[in-house]
Amino acid sequence: xxxxxxxxxxxxxxxxxxxxxxxxxxxxxxxxxxxxxxxxxxxxxxxxxxxxxxxxxxxxxxxxxxxxxxxxxxxxxxxxxxxxxxxxxxxxxxxxxxxxxxxxxxxxxxxxxxxxxxxxxxxxxxxxxxxxxxxxxxxxxxxxxxxxxxxxxxxxxxxxxxxxxxxxxxxxxxxxxxxxxxxxxxxxxxxxxxxxxxxxxxxxxxxxxxxxxxxxxxxxxxxxxxxxxxxxxxxxxxxxxxxxxxxxxxxxxxxxxxxxxxxxxxxxxxxxxxxxxxxxxxxxxxxxxxxxxxxxxxxxxxxxxxxxxxxxxxxxxxxxxxxxxxxxxxxxxxxxxxxxxxxxxxxxxxxxxxxxxxxxxxxxxxxxxxxxxxxxxxxxxxxxxxxxxxxxxxxxxxxxxxxxxxxxxxxxxxxxxxxxxxxxxxxxxxxxxxxxxxxxxxxxxxxxxxxxxxxxxxxxxxxxxxxxxxxxxxxxxxxxxxxxxxxxxxxxxxxxxxxxxxxxxxxxxxxxxxxxxxxxxxxxxxxxxxxxxxxxxxxxxxxxxxxxxxxxxxxxxxxxxxxxxxxxxxxxxxxxxxxxxxxxxxxxxxxxxxxxxxxxxxxxxxxxxxxxxxxxxxxxxxxxxxxxxxxxxxxxxxxxxxxxxxxxxxxxxxxxxxxxxxxxxxxxxxxxxxxxxxxxxxxxxxxxxxxxxx
Numbered sequence: 001x002x003x004x005x006x007x008x009x010x011x012x013x014x015x016x017x018x019x020x021x022x023x024x025x026x027x028x029x030x031x032x033x034x035x036x037x038x039x040x041x042x043x044x045x046x047x048x049x050x051x052x053x054x055x056x057x058x059x060x061x062x063x064x065x066x067x068x069x070x071x072x073x074x075x076x077x078x079x080x081x082x083x084x085x086x087x088x089x090x091x092x093x094x095x096x097x098x099x100x101x102x103x104x105x106x107x108x109x110x111x112x113x114x115x116x117x118x119x120x121x122x123x124x125x126x127x128x129x130x131x132x133x134x135x136x137x138x139x140x141x142x143x144x145x146x147x148x149x150x151x152x153x154x155x156x157x158x159x160x161x162x163x164x165x166x167x168x169x170x171x172x173x174x175x176x177x178x179x180x181x182x183x184x185x186x187x188x189x190x191x192x193x194x195x196x197x198x199x200x201x202x203x204x205x206x207x208x209x210x211x212x213x214x215x216x217x218x219x220x221x222x223x224x225x226x227x228x229x230x231x232x233x234x235x236x237x238x239x240x241x242x243x244x245x246x247x248x249x250x251x252x253x254x255x256x257x258x259x260x261x262x263x264x265x266x267x268x269x270x271x272x273x274x275x276x277x278x279x280x281x282x283x284x285x286x287x288x289x290x291x292x293x294x295x296x297x298x299x300x301x302x303x304x305x306x307x308x309x310x311x312x313x314x315x316x317x318x319x320x321x322x323x324x325x326x327x328x329x330x331x332x333x334x335x336x337x338x339x340x341x342x343x344x345x346x347x348x349x350x351x352x353x354x355x356x357x358x359x360x361x362x363x364x365x366x367x368x369x370x371x372x373x374x375x376x377x378x379x380x381x382x383x384x385x386x387x388x389x390x391x392x393x394x395x396x397x398x399x400x401x402x403x404x405x406x407x408x409x410x411x412x413x414x415x416x417x418x419x420x421x422x423x424x425x426x427x428x429x430x431x432x433x434x435x436x437x438x439x440x441x442x443x444x445x446x447x448x449x450x451x452x453x454x455x456x457x458x459x460x461x462x463x464x465x466x467x468x469x470x471x472x473x474x475x476x477x478x479x480x481x482x483x484x485x486x487x488x489x490x491x492x493x494x495x496x497x498x499x500x501x502x503x504x505x506x507x508x509x510x511x512x513x514x515x516x517x518x519x520x521x522x523x524x525x526x527x528x529x530x531x532x533x534x535x536x537x538x539x540x541x542x543x544x545x546x547x548x549x550x551x552x553x554x555x556x557x558x559x560x561x562x563x564x565x566x567x568x569x570x571x572x573x574x575x576x577x578x579x580x581x582x583x584x585x586x587x588x589x590x591x592x593x594x595x596x597x598x599x600x601x602x603x604x605x606x607x608x609x610x611x612x613x614x615x616x617x618x619x620x621x622x623x624x625x626x627x628x629x630x631x632x633x634x635x636x637x638x639x640x641x642x643x644x645x646x647x648x649x650x651x652x653x654x655x656x657x658x659x660x661x662x663x664x665x666x667x668x669x670x671x672x673x674x675x676x677x678x679x680x681x682x683x684x685x686x687x688x689x690x691x692x693x694x
Contacts, residue, residue: 051424051439052136052489058128064637064653065175065687066125075597077548077563078135080590082666083679085222087252088259089119092666094515095544095569096148096587105153106246106283108303111331111360112451116585117258120307122250123153124204124228126186130154136489137420137443140381140396141352146445147485147517157234158190158198167192170694179685182208197235204228213680214661221273224254242287250279260668262677274312281305294341305331325366327454333358350385364457371457373407375449390426402448408460408469412480418444440490448482452523459525459532473534481519481537489513509550517542520572538572542586557601566592575622579668590665591618591630611635618665626676631662651689659684
């Protein structure tokens with residue numbers, strides 16, 4: 001569905017970047033057996049496919065002083081981000097946790113989790129140029145491991161921030177939030193060296209107190225410091241060549257170790273917050289697109305990624321008290337592809353073929369010992385997209401060769417294929433003034449190279465020295481099948497102009513979906529004394545199904561978006577997905593959600609906004625478990641640019657306006673003192689920000 005956006009600042013239009021013309025949804029089987037005339041073809045990225053892609057309005061996120069994943073996905077009905085502590089935030093896409101998604105940051109695939117009570121992702125919204133959520137059939141060129149879908153983050157280039165005829169610029173900002181009494185600032189400098197080479201440097205730091213929840217109490221151990229740093233160089237469109245290189249670091253100090261676990265279960269583990277976590281991401285991307293030859297659109301990506309948790313004195317470690325312990329996941333990989341574009345009569349073909357590779361290494365180490373395991377995957381893929389008249393068809397195939405070496409000497413390897421097919425049909429002609437599109441898709445994705453979480457690698461071994469492997473069972477008679485995600489989606493989209501007035505636009509999008517995870521690999525080890533003595537495939541399938549409705553209406557100065565989502569999730573035992581036990585690392589069941597967002601440009605320099613998230617009581621729970629209460633939270637925001645030329649922006653925003661005390665349905669729940677409890681979300685949060693752009 002096309003959605004409108006309102007913006008108080010005008011940016012220089014970004015020149016097409018062949019590095020980012022990669023994962024498109026859309027088009028088809030094999031090439032037609034007819035005479036083909038080759039000619040240069042200019043393809044709009046939205047022209048072939050894209051029906052199952054949702055694009056986050058990152059400008060709106062920044063306008064509301066977004067600071068974390070909850071802010072980024074607040075208006076996206078397919079995504080829930082839960083838990084009160086920031087270092088425990090996880091993405092749940094249609095009920096499936098992000099560990100079972102393909103997540104990329106600037107083309108760098110994010111590897112395994114270090115500890116299941118903490119999130120593996122942290123991003124700075126002020127660095128984002130685009131966020132894309134793929135909810136439907138996984139395309140072959142989208143990468144492996146998209147069991148429940150995929151999420152792609154792209155950071156800004158210097159060229160994104162420069163205005164017309166501008167060669168250098170600066171962005172300075174400061175922000176305060178009342179809920180955790182946080183104060184922070186950012187500085188970004190960017191410019192052009194010569195005619196085409198852009199350079200950008202960014203730093204952001206935040207210092208926060210303990211989080212205040214609805215009703216007034218504060219969550220212990222949620223205070224800490226966060227940092228975000230980026231260096232990026234971008235050489236764009238020089239005789240068809242483009243090169244970008246970036247180095248990003250994201251840090252967090254403090255926060256509870258079991259960040260998604262209810263604080264009221266207070267114990268030595270929960271009280272510990274002497275920790276540091278980080279993500280380091282390095283990418284190098286090259287693209288070449290021949291101006292006079294539709295057969296060449298070459299793209300190459302190299303990346304390295306490390307996420308880590310460093311613990312000081314912690315009761316969950318097997319080290320001597322006071323010894324530091326590190327849990328790490330190190331990943332590197334590449335993707336090399338070429339996209340061929342040609343016409344055969346009235347049919348437009350876009351064929352992408354390529355190879356990708358990743359290597360993940362999980363590490364747990366202390367002063368005297370270390371444990372590690374590795375997973376590798378090589379994938380060959382082809383994705384053909386065709387457009388002919390009102391029809392668009394896409395079909396593709398991946399072949400993945402994987403192998404995993406576990407820390408205890410066991411291993412698994414194999415080869416698996418994953419097909420996909422999707423189609424779109426425009427029911428109304430181009431001259432009708434309306435768009436009405438039917439779409440449907442089926443896709444599979446596999447994950448064979450899977451790591452245990454780094455914090456559990458000692459659980460393979462016997463105490464007291466944790467050097468001797470435990471008796472161990474791998475799969476069924478030594479055979480472990482790869483995990484397979486199967487996505488089905490169908491829907492209809494309608495968009496029009498001039499519905500109520502000459503300058504308005506409106507649209508509705510209805511999607512129904514079903515996602516299945518087959519042969520899920522169960523890795524036990526829950527709790528301080530838990531052990532990992534087996535890795536087996538689940539006997540049943542994990543299923544989530546439901547529907548989403550999105551609608552919008554807008555004018556050049558007013559926009560309202562509304563969305564409603566309903567889903568039902570089942571674990572491999574046939575019961576609703578829960579947030580404890582083995583299923584805590586699979587996904588979560590959530591109640592029906594209604595999201596409303598209003599944006600109004602009341603004057604040239606003033607922009608107002610309102611948001612609503614209403615979640616229904618969840619009655620579909622496991623036997624003996626209490627229902628999850630519903631809730632509704634409201635938000636307001638105002639942006640004011642008091643100076644001419646849009647250099648200075650002052651922002652005032654209030655989240656959870658009525659100080660509602662609530663817990664997100666995706667947050668972990670636990671029994672304590674005869675009742676079920678969960679981490680509360682932030683209470684009323686008054687946010688004040690100032691940004692100056694030169």
